Amino acid sequence: MDFRKQKLSIAEAKEMDMVQYLSSLGHEPSKIRNNDYWYHSPLREENTASFKVNRKLNRWYDHGLGKGGNIIDFGIEYHGCSVGEFLKKLDGGFSFQKTIKNIPKIENASEHPLKIFKEVELSSYTLTSYLEQRxxxxxxxxxxxxxxxxxxxxxxxxxxxxxxxxxxxxxxxPYFKASSSPKDITTVKNASDEVAVFEGFMDFLSFKSIRANEVNNSSDFVILNSLSLFEKARPFLESHKSIRLYLDNDGAGKKVVREALSNSKKYNDHSKLYQNHKDLNDWLVYIGKQQKKRLGNKL
Structure with a gap:
């Protein structure tokens, strides 16, 4: 199947939600009043939030600078690039971006929960391109x-x-990370006596990608979907003879690994595979870039 299409247009870019985009850059609102989201300006240093996004209009205004506009106006100001460069970066999966964070909890969140109204086969160009980036x-x-x-x-x-x-x-x-209720772990059962554990599904998919050509790749899997669900997963995990941990290389992940190793000899830490990287997917992306460089040097 060919997922290629025309490059992202200015009109398509303008439809992208400013609040989600700012969240993907690591900027969260300090207060929310109806459709107005107030931020400490991403464009300068300030102590009082004076950068406003009207989510209904999808427009921003920085009261300190006296400037405003749409997402493209913000992008070229924030990144110091041209319109074409910004569109190219958006289309490529936000290579400018910092760590993606969860969408901020808003004051009336209970009145506006995330609701899924349709699920179909994965085919969107934006989503498949994002996967290819990862x-x-x-x-x-x-x-x-x-x-x-x-x-x-x-x-x-x-x-x-x-x-x-x-x-x-x-x-x-590429711009958003969230979950719908109810929150739970995901188990993939293959009647195996060993199980591999991942924090998130991108790491699980990375593992499956790395092992794609292996014939005998039928262990059980647990994707926690949140590190806080590790205790809930333990009964299923410990029903296996061997438990392989592929958790994130951050403080929280390492703490869970230490506790698991002290609880049972069944647990084995496999994070050394990607020891200089945040997680398994981060390592896979790095390896992919290195391979591309090596191929380029041979051409």
């Missing part, structure tokens, strides 16, 4: 993921959906 083959992702369309704050979006054991979804796209 070095995940589309044919592997489609075995475990769906394309979910959802509503949040009276707006419609779509993303890669990974279902948990209770029917909720973990949702990812």
């Amino acid at each position: 070095k995940i083959p589309v044919e592997i992702a489609t075995q475990y993921c769906r394309e979910v369309h959802y509503e949040l704050n009276a707006k419609s979006y779509y993303g890669i959906g990974f279902k948990n054991d209770s029917g909720g979804f973990e949702i990812r796209n």
